Amino acid sequence: MIDVSRLRADTPGVKKVTHFNNAGAALMPNPVIDAVQDYFEHEALYGGYETHRKRGNQIEAVYQSLAELIGADRSEVALSDNATRAWDVMFYALGLGEGDRIVTTSSEYVSNWAAYLQARDQKGVVVDVVPDTTAGDLDVEALESMVNERETALITLNHMPTNGGLVNDAIAVGEVAARHDVAYLLDACQTIGQMPIDVREIGCDMLTGTSRKYLRGPRGVGFLYVRDSFADRLDPVFVEVENAPIVLPDSYTLARGAHRFETWEKSYANVAGFGAAIDYAMDVGIAEMWERIQRLASTMRQQLSMIEGVTVRDRGLTKGGIVTFEVDSRQTLEVRELLAERSINVSVSTPFSAPYDMHARSIEGLVRASVHAYNTDNEIDDLISAIQILA
Ligand SMILES: Cc1ncc(COP(=O)(O)O)c(C=O)c1O
Numbered sequence: 164m165i166d167v168s169r170l171r172a173d174t175p176g177v178k179k180v181t182h183f184n185n186a187g188a189a190l191m192p193n194p195v196i197d198a199v200q201d202y203f204e205h206e207a208l209y210g211g212y213e214t215h216r217k218r219g220n221q222i223e224a225v226y227q228s229l230a231e232l233i234g235a236d237r238s239e240v241a242l243s244d245n246a247t248r249a250w251d252v253m254f255y256a257l258g259l260g261e262g263d264r265i266v267t268t269s270s271e272y273v274s275n276w277a278a279y280l281q282a283r284d285q286k287g288v289v290v291d292v293v294p295d296t297t298a299g300d301l302d303v304e305a306l307e308s309m310v311n312e313r314e315t316a317l318i319t320l321n322h323m324p325t326n327g328g329l330v331n332d333a334i335a336v337g338e339v340a341a342r343h344d345v346a347y348l349l350d351a352c353q354t355i356g357q358m359p360i361d362v363r364e365i366g367c368d369m370l371t372g373t374s375r376k377y378l379r380g381p382r383g384v385g386f387l388y389v390r391d392s393f394a395d396r397l398d399p400v401f402v403e404v405e406n407a408p409i410v411l412p413d414s415y416t417l418a419r420g421a422h423r424f425e426t427w428e429k430s431y432a433n434v435a436g437f438g439a440a441i442d443y444a445m446d447v448g449i450a451e452m453w454e455r456i457q458r459l460a461s462t463m464r465q466q467l468s469m470i471e472g473v474t475v476r477d478r479g480l481t482k483g484g485i486v487t488f489e490v491d492s493r494q495t496l497e498v499r500e501l502l503a504e505r506s507i508n509v510s511v512s513t514p515f516s517a518p519y520d521m522h523a524r525s526i527e528g529l530v531r532a533s534v535h536a537y538n539t540d541n542e543i544d545d546l547i548s549a550i551q552i553l554a
Contacts, residue, residue, distance in 0.1 A: 329479020
């Protein structure tokens with residue numbers, strides 16, 4: 164059983180706000196705050212490079228923890244500034260060109276979607292969207308028929324979108340990718356830390372995620388996974404001193420594995436915090452948190468749907484911690500601001516958040532309340548009372 168009082172005692176922010184913006188950036192627990200402050204202070208007192216030399220083992224341990232978190236090898240993970248950059252460096256390194264086809268899902272995040280459009284416009288890449296099931300998930304059977312019908316260079320999708328609770332069946336997609344020998348890139352930005360993730364079980368070649376959302380780490384850190392045997396196929400668009408460790412007057416040699424996507428300079432204090440966040444999440448138990456998150460989100464959906472004038476818009480057979488809804492009489496931004504006056508944090512999803520899906524469903528805006536395991540039923544009651552008044 165998860166110890167919710169411990170989670171809350173570890174989280175100073177819960178005394179200030181009711182935080183339902185975990186899909187934006189979650190409240191950091193004390194071990195994360197301490198790790199960032201401690202590393203930062205050491206840098207201030209002894210010098211940044213000197214601290215790095217002294218604390219190399221601490222930073223190396225972050226990579227080990229990350230590898231353990233997702234069931235990968237150490238050589239298969241790299242750090243980045245954010246999830247989008249982690250995703251970009253691999254997507255562009257695939258070198259897709261004229262006629263290469265990617266298949267994706269309707270709910271893609273805006274930045275990934277923009278990259279598909281750019282690849283289409285600049286390189287002649289063909290972008291096909293797999294239909295949704297009636298429940299709203301990516302239709303895995305339809306995906307298989309599409310991949311069967313025409314050669315496909317890449318299957319690329321989110322595990323969980325930015326604008327709704329659905330969790331795509333990443334493992335079933337992995338089976339399709341394996342059967343047809345198609346490269347598979349999974350955006351796990353919203354699921355990492357929220358539910359157990361094992362890259363071998365999923366069968367993806369590449370996966371990306373972030374520190375600040377369900378892992379509860381600091382902002383400004385993202386990560387990538389690339390399967391060892393796949394990494395050599397990828398030619399990074401940017402080379403520098405870290406991912407090309409040998410540069411001679413007329414040649415350079417790329418690093419092996421995921422390291423070919425590392426950069427030299429990083430915010431090491433935030434990396435230290437990221438490591439603390441991973442260790443904390445694994446210590447609490449991600450499977451246990453996942454169970455609680457699903458239960459809390461389901462309660463929130465049920466209670467919201469009982470309020471007249473409120474429509475819950477989440478889709479998917481399996482749903483996680485993101486709850487999205489509309490309030491008939493109110494603009495989404497207005498709802499966010501009125502809740503903020505009561506110290507309740509929620510976010511909004513605009514048509515720009517997931518352009519294809521929001522346009523397909525003709526949605527102008529959604530209020531997004533995303534729960535984490537440290538949230539409570541009482542906090543949900545507070546949100547529901549506030550929405551009742553607004554609606
Ligand atoms: C599904 C999804 N993918 C990718 C991203 C991008 O993450 P980042 O802002 O760290 O680049 C987000 C951010 O909200 C997201 O929700």
